[in-house]
Amino acid sequence: MSMHIQNEWDTFAAVMNYPIRAIILTLLTCVSLFNTVLAQKSPTDLHFYTTVAESAVELASNDTTGRASKRLARAEERKIVINPAIITGYLKGGVVDEQVASITRVFMQRLETESVTALKELSATVPNFYIPDYGSKMTSSVYVRGLGARIDNPVVGMYVDGVSFLNKNNFDFDFYDIRSVDVLRGPQSTLFGRNTIGGVINITTISPLVYQGTRASVGYGNGNTFTAQASHYRRINGRAGVSLSGYYRSSDGFYKNDYSGDKSDWYKGAGIRIRGQWVKSDNLSFDNSFSISWVDQGGFPYGKVDTLTGEVQNSNYNDLSGYSRFTISEGFSYKRLLDKHVLTGVTSYQYTDDCMNMDQDFTPDSYFTLKQSQNEHALSQDFVIKPKDGNREWRWLSGVSGFFKYLKMDAPVTFKRDGIDRLILAGANKGLSSVFPGEEIKIEENSFVIGSLFKTAIYGAALYHQSYLKRGKWLFEAGARLDYEGSGLEYDSNAAIHYLFTMTMSKYREVKTIIKGNERLNYLEILPRAAASYTSGQKRFFASVSRGYKAGGYNTQLFSDILQNQMMLDMMDDLGVHLSNSSYSLYSVADVITYKPEYCWNMEAGASYNPGNLNLELTFFDILCNDQQLTVFPSGSSTGRMMTNAGKTRSYGTEVVISYKKGNLRLSGEYGYTNARFLKYDNGHSDFSGKYVPYVPQHTLSAGSDYTVIAKRGSRFFDKILLHIDVKGFGKIYWNESNSLDQPFYSMLNGSLSIHKGGVSLEAWGKNLTSSDYNTFYFLSMGNSFLQKGKPMQFGISLKTNF
């Protein structure tokens, strides 16, 4: 048996290796062609600009106010002699810089110093922002200010170079050559629409018009973790630049699967990004970003909790589990300066093809497995117009946007012998054996498939407007969005088995169950926002109120349970037996398959103070959520997960950001407190009113320090040494609605030491250096409790070059 499984693993790994190899080969070929062809056209451009812009990036690394961004834009202007207004701020006309909102902006230097390789590693760096690291790269559960979702629609919107990531599955991608990450906390639905009740994440990559040169790095760490990255940025002429970058990353993983003896979280990932920017004239510019990425990994290292000792065992499952994803993203942005207005537009397309294999019982027994293959096309379009003169007393922006995405999901669940015996037949035979001792129902198949095919089309359109009125030291802001969203689900779920009742039947008889149908959802929303700020010298006070909206959706993951129940009822019906106290309840598909949108009102007030090298920010927020969407596990022996509208929730808290820079020392601290509780939540079995919302950390803490040692002029050994150390902490996190299980507050020590000489740097880094013992995820399956332990100490070295 184990041999057989091992072979499956090998085959899976071997098959998935081909695309990664193809990407690496393509990358190498492209780099080669790129250097050969373009170098001939403009050989003199092969120059590394140790630019003002780079200095600006340095300056900006701790900036949370947007000022450094403007300095960066000015630096870009000086360097390339192009009006910066034409090459920056494509997303919503650059409103991110102007918004009265709580923004955390993390720049490249900090990302590299803290060895941030994915969005989840910014947890706590952004206060009250938490993405637990569990499962696989598919599971990007984002929690912000007490709002969050484990499955389906996220609470934050994400943009990378203007490309709207409409599928949460794509949120967890490998970072490389990221210039900045802006996290706008609190609802941004007025400008960004659906699924932004927690905020918006805006990620931008390095611009070839800002930086020219070649960057490369290789790294190695424990867990046999290997990373390689290469990129080249070049200006073709004075008005255009292109870049090509790519990476490869692999790891053996850190969690052992006791069943196979291998690591369960092995990983391979690769990607290419090609970016081109063209300033056609002083009034017209284009920016295109195209990327391909591939992920192939094991996953789901969930360990069963020993009910007697409470200890978390190693993962121990027998069936193939892992995740693979292929993504193509294309974003095309354009800006036109008209006589009195600026028109910006972003057109984006994203293709996702992923596949998740999961041993759903997470035990060595053969209960049932899931293979979920998704194929999605997502298209979005956004236009924004605003006045050209940004210094007017009254400024505004108006926009129109739309999106369409089509998802085809094939999610067959394979029931195996143990699952058939214990999940299906046990219930049926329990009733029969009390009447007919010694007799039983048998199912002929050793395994059978519950096939589920879902086709979902989601589309939306919106009109929005936001005005800014400046009166002396006051800035007033008001806006509203009219947002329509429609969707349709077509489902086809089926299964066939052969059964026999030993008392009366001599031959197996076939019973077929088919559930087919469709559902539709339509919403029309008005999403207003109002804000005011008062700025006096280094002090700034602000307050805002806004309404957020998170789309409703479909519980497709529940179909296996629905069909399993229906199949039992069909079999009993075929047999002419009617259980009076049936444990198999007939689901009303229409009732359980859809869930409603989630709405919230966010009120926040804050202040910032920026004297000299100090930056202080304090924010209070209070969020009232109606119909909050929460994942619950259906009762009984069912294993499905379903989203329900849990009633009312209130979340309030505070965020504190401090940064200080003096000489070569830089200190930073971010703290978030969240008190998120159900005001009203009765799931039909229990009343959870007053309980804390599960999976939300009550505290997030990040405290870090950088110290740079600059070498004396002419040092032969190094130019500078950069020492970084930080502590990140999270908790308490409740794992269930009844608040009976929790993860107490825990902290992790991280650090890095890098030596720089010329264009080369050598870095040693470590994460969770004290090997803190903590858990990142909990769930209940078939009466068993499972936890995923946090990753142990990780460390490694990296060699980086810029030339």
Add this chain to the structure above:
Amino acid sequence: MKNLFFLKNKSLFLALLVTSFFAASCEKEDKPLKLTEDGTYSGQLAVDQLDGTNYTSSNVLVKLTPAATDGYVTIDMLQVSFSSKMPVKLDMKIQNVLYTSTSEKITLSGNNIIPIAMGGEFPAYTITNLTGEIKNGTLNLSMMCGSYPLTYSGTLLL
């Protein structure tokens, strides 16, 4: 227009009814009744328990279907239980029940019939001494089901 259509149909219906009545009157000679269609009855099932008590259940559906062989019917007893201790309800099919008829009633009879239940023959509930009568839309049955005396009385569902 709609009303006109309705009246037209109503007139047609009345004409047919009158014609049928006269036709039926003409045929009303002492011809025996014949089962040509399925009929479903709803009524009360009573089972004498071995401990001397009586177990009754109401709204029990019984379906009579003419068999392919002339003079026989099949009785389907739907979702029946024979004891309060029985945790499941069963569909039970009694085949090859003989019927005879007069112009006023149909008489059912059968003996030693192994019913079909739970996907096959169910000898534990072998039917003996089955007698029954259909008269004026009422079905009365009496039989031994295994060792349980069973009576049923139901009216035709229209």
